[in-house]
Structures are given as C-alpha cells and as structure tokens.
Amino acid sequence: MxxxxxxxxxxxxxxxxxxxxxxxxxxxxxxxxxxxxxxxxxxxxxPSPLALEAIRNNMEDIHIYPDGSSLFLKEALAKKNDIGIDQIIVGNGSDEIIKLLGESFLEDGDTIIMGDPSFSEYDYIGNLMGAKVKKVPLVDFAFDLELVLDNLDESVKIIALCNPNNPTGTVIEKEALIDFIERVPQNIIVVLDEAYKEYAGQDLYSGLNFIKEGKNNILVLNTFSKIYGLAALRVGYGMGSESLISWILRAKEPFNVNVLAQVGARAALSDIxxxxxxxxxxxxxxxxxxxxxxxxxxxxxxxxxxxxxxxxxxxxxxxxxxxxxxxxxxxxxxxxxxxxxxxxxxxxxxxxxxxxxxxxxxxxxxx
Ligand SMILES: Cc1ncc(COP(=O)(O)O)c(C=O)c1O
CATH class of the missing domain: 3.90.1150.10 (Aspartate Aminotransferase, domain 1)
Incomplete structure (x- = not known):
C-alpha cells in the first residue's frame, strides 16, 4: 500500500x-x-522482599492517580544521598530520564557524545531529537577522557559517560574523572550514568561529589532495576543542581511513575x-x-x-x-x-x- x-x-x-x-x-x-x-x-x-511487601500493601490504591512528584520516594533519596529534594527527578526507569534529558536539551544542529560501545539509549535520544551522535571509541574497553575532550566543539550539548560502562563494565578512575570534569566547559551537560554503582562500591568515584561541590552541569543517573531487583516496576532517578533538574522536569509527563513503583522503590532503599x-x-x-x-x-x-x-x-x-x-x-x-x-x-x-x-x-x- x-x-x-x-x-x-x-x-x-x-x-x-x-x-x-x-x-x-x-x-x-x-x-x-x-x-x-x-x-x-x-x-x-x-526483588527486595521489603519492596514486595510495600507493593502488596498498596495494591488497593491503584484506582487513584499516583503522586506526580514521587515526593515520599524523593524524600528517602534525598536523605540517602544527602542532597535536596529539588535536586532529584524520579522517572519511569532511568531510560525515561535519559529521554527527558534529550527532549529538554537536544535539537537539530546539536551533538551528543557517547562511548563506543556504550548504552544505546544515548544514541537513541540523539537520533530522536534530530541531533548528531558522536561515538568516541573506547580504548581497551574503557573511556579515554582525553579523547572525549579532543572531540568537543561548539555543537556539543551533552556528554554521556556510563560509569561503570555498559557493556564493558569498566569504571572511570577518580583522578581522571575529576580532571575531566574540571576541563569540560560548563555549558556542556555531563551525564554520569551510574546504573551499576552499588556493584562498583569503593572503586567508583560518584558524580554526586561534583553535584555537592555545586557544579551545575552534572546529571547523575541511578536505577532500581539492577541491585534492587525492580526492573519490571520501571523506576530510576536523576540527581543534579536544582536549576538543571527543574529544566528537565518541564518535559516530564504529569504521572510518570506509578504508585507501586514509588512505594516499592522506597521500601527497597531501606532493604540493606x-x-x-x-x-x-x-x-x-x-x-x-x-x-x-x-x-x-x-x-x-x-x-x-x-x-x-x-x-x-x-x-x-x-x-x-x-x-x-x-x-x-x-x-x-x-x-x-x-x-x-x-x-x-x-x-x-x-x-x-x-x-x-x-x-x-x-x-x-x-x-
Ligand atoms: C548504563 C545503563 N543506564 C540505564 C539503564 C536503564 O535502566 P532503567 O531500567 O532504570 O531504565 C541501563 C539498563 O540496562 C543501563 O545499563
């Protein structure tokens, strides 16, 4: 036809x-x-058994729209990460936050830089928004941050670094990351996607450190899909400066995270x-x-x-x-x-x- x-x-x-x-x-x-x-x-x-219990206890409420701001979950996340509630966005998986980031920053003529190989959602948002996706090859399956810096030009709006990287599992060294963040122009958003952060433990220097220092161009992403075992619930979160988070929130759907995901994730956080x-x-x-x-x-x-x-x-x-x-x-x-x-x-x-x-x-x- x-x-x-x-x-x-x-x-x-x-x-x-x-x-x-x-x-x-x-x-x-x-x-x-x-x-x-x-x-x-x-x-x-x-899944976390505490999450399952919380989900069971809240099933009767699914005829009511969820809290669109995921307030109670944000309160728990703010406490755990020692940042303000307004520095957090909760999403339908961190995938949603990646998409919101694209929608709120990228347009025709812009560039997003990502690793090659790395997580395909970054490729997707670049293409979706009509931006250019520049893939910087990994060296020995790890990010070479000097090479990333060499690839910067006026059109670059976002640099996406998965740390640890998917699919290679490699972690960026602390000194290299600190040096990189100091040298990246402040008008470029650096995403530090830390979906696997709990598994990396002490080896990981979290992007949260830069946010706490007051850096305005860092977005850290985390998820409940991995160590918390809640992949099917779809809940992830982003952390950044208040101004960055409020900008991304403009693109968010009103009721993006369902109630069972909110209560399940909150309970899982406390399931040590x-x-x-x-x-x-x-x-x-x-x-x-x-x-x-x-x-x-x-x-x-x-x-x-x-x-x-x-x-x-x-x-x-x-x-x-x-x-x-x-x-x-x-x-x-x-x-x-x-x-x-x-x-x-x-x-x-x-x-x-x-x-x-x-x-x-x-x-x-x-x-
Ligand atoms: C690096 C990375 N970021 C984000 C995600 C997406 O996680 P979510 O289930 O929260 O959308 C994944 C999933 O595999 C991932 O590997």
Missing part, C-alpha cells in the same frame, strides 16, 4: 531497540522448559539485607567466572558491575544462537560492534556453572 503520510525525518535514523530476549519468548520458540536470562543485567536474587546478599552473590559469581574465563584463555575486562564483558574468540552471533538452544540467553558482542565478545550477567552459582558447561559445549561443537 502506498504511504501517504510523511513522518519526521529524524525517526528514519532510529534503529528500534533490540532488548535481550524475554524468557517466555525463548521457551515458546525453542520448546524449552527452563531458560536462564543472562542478558539484561537483572538481579538473580529477585537484600543489597548485601545481592552484592555477595555477585562478587562470588564474578570471581568464579573470571577464573573460568582465564582458564580458557578468554580475556575479560575488569567489571564494576553485575556482568562481564569477555572475548570468547568465536563469532558471538553463532555462540549466542547455540547457547539459546541450550536455554541460555546472553548479549552477543556483535550488536555493540565487537564480533567475538559476549556480555554475560552474573547469576547464581549453579547457573554460572551451567553457563560455563554449555559455553564449552557449544564452542567445542563449533570447531
């Missing part, structure tokens, strides 16, 4: 996001009973036990997988997150397909432009072991 309508030119440049395959989809497609999703960096321990267990599980799994990869001669990047980026020296598309048939979903590196890498989410010990067994199996059979 002939198309009569004409969409926005910018939409032409958008490649629809290809998420990690859903468990039910894989089960149905391949007729499998059991599928392990090691593709989207979710928490294998599941769940966070501790999740961290311990992740550390043990990371050590195990590092060792197994090293034993096989596969080089993995040091990870400050709940996933590992590893060179398995094989066509990642083939390995992805073969593992899928075994009921394991990973993220193949070719989607990030790295043909022989894979990104695998750290899971429970028995799942990690099964993954290694199946990886050996599919690699052996590929020879």
């Amino acid at each position: 002939k198309t009569e309508w004409k969409g926005r030119e910018a939409i032409n440049n958008i490649k629809p996001y290809s998420p990690g395959k859903a468990i039910n989809e894989v089960k149905k497609e391949l007729g499998l009973d059991k599928v392990y999703k090691m593709a989207s960096n979710e928490n294998p321990l599941g 036990e769940h966070v501790k267990k999740s961290l311990e599980l992740n550390e043990a799994g990371k050590e195990y997988l590092y060792k197994e990869f090293a034993n096989r001669g596969y080089i993995s990047s040091p990870s400050g997150a709940n996933f590992i980026w590893v060179d398995i020296k094989q066509d990642s598309k083939k390995i992805f397909d073969a593992l899928l048939k075994k009921g394991i979903v990973i993220r193949p590196g070719y989607v990030f432009g790295a043909a022989t890498h894979i990104r695998v989410t750290i899971d429970k010990p028995e799942v990690n072991r099964y993954f290694i067994e199946m990886l050996d199996d599919v690699i052996m059979n590929d020879k």
Whole structure:
C-alpha cells in the first residue's frame, strides 16, 4: 500500500531497540522448559522482599492517580544521598530520564557524545531529537577522557559517560574523572550514568561529589532495576543542581511513575539485607567466572558491575544462537560492534556453572 503520510525525518535514523530476549519468548520458540536470562543485567536474587511487601500493601490504591512528584520516594533519596529534594527527578526507569534529558536539551544542529560501545539509549535520544551522535571509541574497553575532550566543539550539548560502562563494565578512575570534569566547559551537560554503582562500591568515584561541590552541569543517573531487583516496576532517578533538574522536569509527563513503583522503590532503599546478599552473590559469581574465563584463555575486562564483558574468540552471533538452544540467553558482542565478545550477567552459582558447561559445549561443537 502506498504511504501517504510523511513522518519526521529524524525517526528514519532510529534503529528500534533490540532488548535481550524475554524468557517466555525463548521457551515458546525453542520448546524449552527452563531458560536462564543472562542478558539484561537483572538481579538473580529477585526483588527486595521489603519492596514486595510495600507493593502488596498498596495494591488497593491503584484506582487513584499516583503522586506526580514521587515526593515520599524523593524524600528517602534525598536523605540517602544527602542532597535536596529539588535536586532529584524520579522517572519511569532511568531510560525515561535519559529521554527527558534529550527532549529538554537536544535539537537539530546539536551533538551528543557517547562511548563506543556504550548504552544505546544515548544514541537513541540523539537520533530522536534530530541531533548528531558522536561515538568516541573506547580504548581497551574503557573511556579515554582525553579523547572525549579532543572531540568537543561548539555543537556539543551533552556528554554521556556510563560509569561503570555498559557493556564493558569498566569504571572511570577518580583522578581522571575529576580532571575531566574540571576541563569540560560548563555549558556542556555531563551525564554520569551510574546504573551499576552499588556493584562498583569503593572503586567508583560518584558524580554526586561534583553535584555537592555545586557544579551545575552534572546529571547523575541511578536505577532500581539492577541491585534492587525492580526492573519490571520501571523506576530510576536523576540527581543534579536544582536549576538543571527543574529544566528537565518541564518535559516530564504529569504521572510518570506509578504508585507501586514509588512505594516499592522506597521500601527497597531501606532493604540493606537484600543489597548485601545481592552484592555477595555477585562478587562470588564474578570471581568464579573470571577464573573460568582465564582458564580458557578468554580475556575479560575488569567489571564494576553485575556482568562481564569477555572475548570468547568465536563469532558471538553463532555462540549466542547455540547457547539459546541450550536455554541460555546472553548479549552477543556483535550488536555493540565487537564480533567475538559476549556480555554475560552474573547469576547464581549453579547457573554460572551451567553457563560455563554449555559455553564449552557449544564452542567445542563449533570447531
Ligand atoms: C548504563 C545503563 N543506564 C540505564 C539503564 C536503564 O535502566 P532503567 O531500567 O532504570 O531504565 C541501563 C539498563 O540496562 C543501563 O545499563
């Protein structure tokens, strides 16, 4: 049929996001009973039990519109991070805040800088808003901040740094970050996307430090989708100066975060036990997988997150397909432009072991 309508030119440049395959989809497609999703960096321990309890206790209220400002959640976040309530924006996942950032800052003629490879939402908002996306290659799978500075020009409005980076897991060194933030012109917004911050622990120098020093051009992003285990609820938050946050808030929908997400996230914040267990599980799994990869001669990047980026020296598309048939979903590196890498989410010990067994199996059979 002939198309009569004409969409926005910018939409032409958008490649629809290809998420990690859903468990039910894989089960149905391949007729499998059991599928392990090691593709989207979710928490294998599941949601915080305190969050579940809070959600159950608030189910009766879903006929009422949620608090559009997520006030109680912001109060808890302000306390935890020791900043003002007006320095926080809560979103329908940090994805929403990334989109709001694009909508409130980018237009035709502007540039957003991101790493290559890095989190695709930054590519998406650049294209969506008709801006230019400049991808600065990582060096040894980590940000080279000198190279980022070399790429600055008058058109650059936003620099997006994922710290730790997705998909490589690498963390930016404190001194390099401080030096970089001092040298970036103040009219450029620097996003420090710290979705995996809890896993990085002491290794991470958080962008929150710059905000507390009074820097006006820093946006720090965090999420409840990772260590708090609430990915399906969709709740994330951004922190910055009051003026930056109030600017981004102008683009926000009135009721962007549902009530169950607000109460669940607030309860999860106080669930110290769940966070501790999740961290311990992740550390043990990371050590195990590092060792197994090293034993096989596969080089993995040091990870400050709940996933590992590893060179398995094989066509990642083939390995992805073969593992899928075994009921394991990973993220193949070719989607990030790295043909022989894979990104695998750290899971429970028995799942990690099964993954290694199946990886050996599919690699052996590929020879
Ligand atoms: C670096 C990074 N930022 C943001 C997100 C999005 O998180 P959310 O679920 O809060 O939208 C992800 C999700 O994988 C991520 O890896």
